[in-house]
Amino acid sequence: MQSVTALANTQRYRYQFDREERELLKHSVVNTLKQSKSFPEVCSSQDAMNRASAMSKRRSTGQLRRSSQYSCYSSTKTIRTVASQMSLNSRGKEIWRAPGVCEIPDILGKAFLRPELPTASETTLTLREPNAAKCISRRPWLPPNPHADIPALPPLVRSENEFQRAIRKSLPKVRVPNVTNPKALYTNFSEVGTGVNGSVLKATHCQKRSLRVAIKRCRLDPDKEYRAAILRELRIMSSGHANLIRLREAFVWRDDVWMTMDLMKCSVFAVLCQRGIPEDFTVYIASETLKALYYLHSKGYIHRDIKCENLLIGWNGEVKLADFGLATRSNRRNCDRLGTAKWMAPEVIREQYYDETIDMWSLGITIIEMMDRVPPHYRIKDEYELFETVLTEPSPTFTYSYPSMYMRGLVAWLLDEDPRTRPSARDVILEIDAHIQSNLLRTSTPDQFTNFLYQVLP
Template sequence: MQRSKSASNRLSPPSPSYSPDVSIPQTTRRKSAGCLKRINSYGQLSSSAVDSSSNLAGKSAWRSPGHCQIPDVLGNAYLKPELPTTYDLRRVDHSKRVSSRPWYPPSPYYEIPQPPPLTQKTDNEFERKLRKILKSVRVRTADPRLRYGHFQEIGTGVNGAVVRARYHRKPGVQVAIKRCILYPDRDYRQAIVRELCIMASKHPNLIRLREVSIWRDDLWIAMDLMRSSVFTVLCRRGIPEQHTVYITCETLKALIYLHAIGYLHRDIKCENILLGRDGQVKLADFGLSACTDRHNRDRLGTNKWMAPELIRQEVYDEKIDMWSLGITIIEMMDRVPPHYLLKNEDELFQTITSEPGPTFKYSYPSIYMRGLVAWLLDEEPRSRPGANDVLMELDVHIKSNLLPCSSPSELARFLGQVLPPQ
């Protein structure tokens, strides 16, 4: 035991004796700041903080007060949506599609087929009928607005409104277009066909038809554009007797041809007599025309210009146009037709059928003009003259200097003084 104690004491160094009264100086150890995580200005841990964090494995990082990390409680409870698989398409090189060789038709007689015209199946029968009747007039099935423009309404007809239009390719050329709705009524379409047949006759005293366009449910009728109507002149002043005689002679030529081909006009008045820039006189608006080979009893026309037999709905013929012409002559000189102040239709019809033929009231024509009007306004249709007889009588009076008659140039000069320039 003694030997073992001495051996242990010999191996261990001697421990200094400790006394509380003796102060032993101790060296101060420098504190390391490597345990702190410093954040740089860019929000990343500095290199010293990374080194120290590797040594502090298993310990929580230091956070400033007030900042906490929300724990991920759900984890992978919800599956993330799978994005659809995308494929990269091969880029199209348009230069490879261009062939260096030119295209040649399969044969020298090959023709590219034209697209069919835009027409309606319901109007094919009506279109074939027009093409068969109007052989000298072009019938189109395209949109008329592609050919015409600058539409301006200038009047109204029986079957539709009349507008002024210009060609797109020729702005200096103007036409008058009458637009009619193609109702399925058979009688209505027959009236349109009669009107087109009369205008397609190309008589110099009848308004000339240029072309017809069928587009959807409308019929566009292109005609010659005249300077004005006689009614437009009457809105400014009355027409002198010499111009009235000339207009009457030209209107009689139109009526002679119209009655010869078997048609009635049934609406002779100043609104339907058109005047040209060179003094031409043409009859227009044949929407109420009828055939003379039928028993006509319909009361159609303008009431103040109707003949007594037409008002009574008796069988009438072309003599009703001669009565209307006599009323029109009074209208040209008086500026208003007879019985102008009568507004009630029943009273007007009673006056026309019961009283003798009217005469001039506001003008002072010659005695020969009064005799002409009295001849035309005969109450008995059998003793009423025809258009050819009246024209022959007028020629005799004009050559005998009993009636003054102007020339086309004088009428054109008169229109230039009365109407505003266009």
């Protein structure tokens, strides 16, 4: 009980001591500030007393509030006097106090405050005066109705592109017009077939109604080799040989190359769809094809796609070779597997280097096709199985027809597996002529062949 009473007396004594100390400190600070020369005149004694009272009451922080160097109370003498009085207790010992809160100067001001909205008088907009020199006069927009006077479109003028200039340079004897619309030159378009590089249409000339032509369209590709193949095909057709399809004109329109050629009656394949071709007509077709191949080989070209679909028949019984999309030069090292699978020579299947004698192998397969109505191994649909059969089995021969012994010998000569002993086009032409003169082979005339076509074709 005595300890509790002593503790209460101690607390009462400490509170009374603190109160007297605050009063003495407040009067001391006020007197010190009044005597200081740095004390501003605008501050009254009441303000000073309030500040001193606030400073004396910050006992909880353990340290007086120190004025910054930007404050109006930043007198060194005043701060030292107050600090020296506050840092000593009644016993004359320095009191430890925790670091307090210093005053942060306002150096940013109102930089981050939201700007005030302008008043109604300040929101008046001023229009910029128009500059007459920069004004462009335009015709008013007219609505699309029958009463509006809509001007006609100007004529479309297409400039000659680079590939058309290359055609004109490569084919100086062929007409290469600047066509804005092929329908202005030809009409009655209808598709009759497809080639290696595009489709084939037949059409009628607008001015010459009796002139009917075949038009082959090839899509232009940026590939240089593809464009070189098109130029090569045009160059071959423009040679003017009697057994090669003739090129009338060529032009470029909408990224397509249009090749205008003579319209033929049909192909040899169309005849096979009706019936097989007898031996004498087969000899005639083979002789005409050999003339075309002899000319191509002498000019340094390889056709690489000899078959009945590419042998065209004219209205007077003439035979012409067509579709030179896979043709290549014979003076380069060719080893690409190109052509139609059932007509490929063994060296083409093996992708070995080959020459123009591959066309002679394809011609031998074509002769069998004309008489049998189907090529050898036509039942084999898988390409790799077909290649394996051609490379492992002996050279094919006739299956469904009965040719003469000399025709069998001619085909066996053409289908020699060794390209070094395979004959050339000139050798076969001389051999056929010798057999015809010796009455060992029979052939027909163009008129006889025309009569045969009229009887066979519907």
